[in-house]
Amino acid sequence: MKFLKTSFPLWLLVLAAGFNACQKADKLPFYGEGTAPVLSASAATVAPVPADSLKVALVLNWTDPGHAQDSSLYKFVVEIDSVNGNFNNAVKKVVTGTRSYSFLARDFNALLLSWGFQFNVAYNVFIRVTSSYGNNNERLSSNVLTIRGTPYKIPPKVTLPPSGRLFIVGGATEGGWNNPIPSAFAIAQEFSRVDETTFGGIFNLSSGQNYLVLPVNGSWDSKYALPTTNQPNVEQEGNFAYYAPGVPGGDDFRSVATSGQYKITLDFQQGRYKVEPFLQQHGLPAQLFIVGGATPGGWNNPVPLPQQQLTRRNSVLWDVTLNFTSGQAYLILPTNGDWGRKFGAQDAGAPGAGLGGNFVPEGADFPAPATSGSYKFSIDFFTGKYKLTQ
Numbered sequence: 001m002k003f004l005k006t007s008f009p010l011w012l013l014v015l016a017a018g019f020n021a022c023q024k025a026d027k028l029p030f031y032g033e034g035t036a037p038v039l040s041a042s043a044a045t046v047a048p049v050p051a052d053s054l055k056v057a058l059v060l061n062w063t064d065p066g067h068a069q070d071s072s073l074y075k076f077v078v079e080i081d082s083v084n085g086n087f088n089n090a091v092k093k094v095v096t097g098t099r100s101y102s103f104l105a106r107d108f109n110a111l112l113l114s115w116g117f118q119f120n121v122a123y124n125v126f127i128r129v130t131s132s133y134g135n136n137n138e139r140l141s142s143n144v145l146t147i148r149g150t151p152y153k154i155p156p157k158v159t160l161p162p163s164g165r166l167f168i169v170g171g172a173t174e175g176g177w178n179n180p181i182p183s184a185f186a187i188a189q190e191f192s193r194v195d196e197t198t199f200g201g202i203f204n205l206s207s208g209q210n211y212l213v214l215p216v217n218g219s220w221d222s223k224y225a226l227p228t229t230n231q232p233n234v235e236q237e238g239n240f241a242y243y244a245p246g247v248p249g250g251d252d253f254r255s256v257a258t259s260g261q262y263k264i265t266l267d268f269q270q271g272r273y274k275v276e277p278f279l280q281q282h283g284l285p286a287q288l289f290i291v292g293g294a295t296p297g298g299w300n301n302p303v304p305l306p307q308q309q310l311t312r313r314n315s316v317l318w319d320v321t322l323n324f325t326s327g328q329a330y331l332i333l334p335t336n337g338d339w340g341r342k343f344g345a346q347d348a349g350a351p352g353a354g355l356g357g358n359f360v361p362e363g364a365d366f367p368a369p370a371t372s373g374s375y376k377f378s379i380d381f382f383t384g385k386y387k388l389t390q
Contacts, residue, residue, distance in 0.1 A: 037062040037076075037099070037131050039142040047122070047150035048105035057105035058147070064099065065131040065140050072097040073134040081126045082115045096134070105152075112151035113269070119153040156197045157271035158224070159242040161215035166191040166199050166224070166266070170211025172255035174204055180218035188286075190217075190314040192382055197269040200382040201315040202284045207259045210252035213240075213266065224266070225250030237274045240266065263382065281361035282341050284381055285334035288318045292330025294368035295322055302337035309336070316382040324388070326372045329365035332379060343379070345386075356387035 042059040060078060067074055078101050079090035091111060095101050103111075117123050125147045132139040168189050170177055175185035191201040191213075205211075213224040223243050228251065231238035235254045243250040253273070256262055261278040278284060288310040289303050297304045310318035310332075324330075332343040344363030345353055354369045359379060366386070369375060375388040 034065040034067040034131065034138055034140055035063075036140040037065045037129055037142045039127065039129050039145055041127070041145050041147060043147070045122075045148045045150075046103075046105075046108055046125075047148075048109065048152060050152050050154065053104070053106040053109070055105055056102045057108050058103040060101045060103075060127065060129070060145075062099050062129050062131075062142055067131065067133055067138060069133050075132050075134050075136065076101075077130045077132075079128050079130065080111065082117075082123065087126070087128065101129075108149065109151050109154065112149050113154070117149075117151050119151055122148045122150045125149045154269075156268040158240065158268045159244075160197065160268050161199075161224075163215045164193070165215065165217075166201075167214045167217045168201065168203055168211055168264070169214055169217075170252065170255075171209035172205045172207075172211040172253075179214070179220060186217060187312050188315050191264075191266065192314045192316045192380065194265075194382060197267065199266045199268070200264065202261060202263050202278045202381055203315060205256050205259065205262045207256055209255040211255060212250075212252055221245040222247075223250060226253060227251075229254060235275065237272065239271050240273045241271070280381075282334060282343070284316070287312070287334065287336075288343075288379065289333045289336045290320055290322065290330055290377065291333055292328065292365065294324045294326075294328035294330040294366075301333070301339060303333075305336070310377075310379070317378065317380050319376055319378040321374060321376045324368045324372060324375050324377075326368050326370055328368045330368065331365055332359070354388070356385065358384055359386045360384070 039060065039062045046058050048055070048057045062076070064071065065074070074097060076095040076099070078093040078095060079087050081087045081090040093101055112123065112125070127145045127147060129142045130139055167181060168191070169175065169179055169181055173185070173189055175181040175189055180186070181189050189203065191199040194200045215222055222245050224240055225243060226234070227239060227241045227249070235256055241250065256275065261284050263276050263278045265274045267273070290308050290310065291297065291299060291301050291303045293299055295303070295308055297308050308320065308322065310320040312318050334341055341361070343359050343361055345366045346358040346360045346363055347353060348364040348367050350357055354367045369388055373390060375390055377386065377388050379386045
């Protein structure tokens with residue numbers, strides 16, 4: 001066997017390898033940790049007007065967190081939260097490479113309205129920014145700013161009823177598809193106006209049927225209906241639209257899976273409807289009577305008729321005008337002469353309870369107004385509130 005010859009002795013190669021192994025490597029560079037950014041805002045109050053919708057309403061700026069990375073790669077997450085400020089359900093805006101974020105008035109307004117804030121009412125909004133490397137490492141959260149935001153009024157997504165009234169009609173209702181609605185059901189199938197852009201009602205609905213919402217009882221010319229039935233949970237919630245006279249389209253609302261009393265909310269501002277079971281004890285009454293020491297008939301039950309029977313105005317609203325005696329109390333009964341069921345004040349001792357508040361089944365006696373006189377008593381089963389006005 002032949003061996004290859006080499007010009008370097010073997011011992012010299014071993015010595016060179018050992019020498020290299022003893023050489024110390026250069027120190028690795030040390031990168032310090034970043035610093036939590038400090039957040040600031042151009043204003044502590046944001047209350048634009050509709051005319052300024054395209055103007056910048058709020059500018060956020062924050063300091064350099066000093067991450068060990070090219071600053072153009074920094075990632076910032078601006079979080080905006082409402083009410084609690086715990087940021088569990090915050091709206092997030094991602095910014096890369098720049099330490100500023102601006103809100104147009106219309107965008108900030110839309111954010112406020114998405115939380116259900118009322119027009120022209122100031123609310124606290126909480127804002128923070130979290131910085132990190134581009135790959136989300138080394139997350140550092142800033143201080144939290146509290147901004148007072150006031151949403152301005154914008155046109156509702158769905159046209160409000162020109163009549164100012166709404167009726168439910170269809171196979172799912174007690175009156176069926178008869179239009180006009182039979183007189184025995186017409187009042188019970190009318191919605192109540194909750195506020196400027198919200199209507200609500202409580203209705204007896206049959207399962208497996210459909211219905212529509214009409215602005216005029218007795219006319220098919222215009223309607224509120226579904227733009228499509230291809231919506232998740234369409235029986236419980238979804239989008240609805242207005243179909244003016246001569247405008248084709250629109251699908252029937254789909255009724256519930258189980259027959260019963262249901263609370264329907266139509267939010268024209270957002271263009272959304274919601275259907276939920278009405279499970280309140282005693283249900284929705286068909287008639288109401290007022291009894292008590294504060295009333296002319298006293299605690300006598302049955303009460304004198306028709307003076308102390310409330311008038312039903314729509315599916316959820318009743319009222320009566322009476323002389324009330326101060327220092328006394330009263331109750332509302334669904335059946336004249338029957339003490340077995342009643343509606344009373346949720347908190348009879350609350351400030352102003354003599355002129356209004358929340359009511360509940362089997363509640364306490366309503367307190368009379370502080371001053372005797374003629375008052376209109378109203379009770380609304382949609383809002384769960386009562387009030388007295390002169």
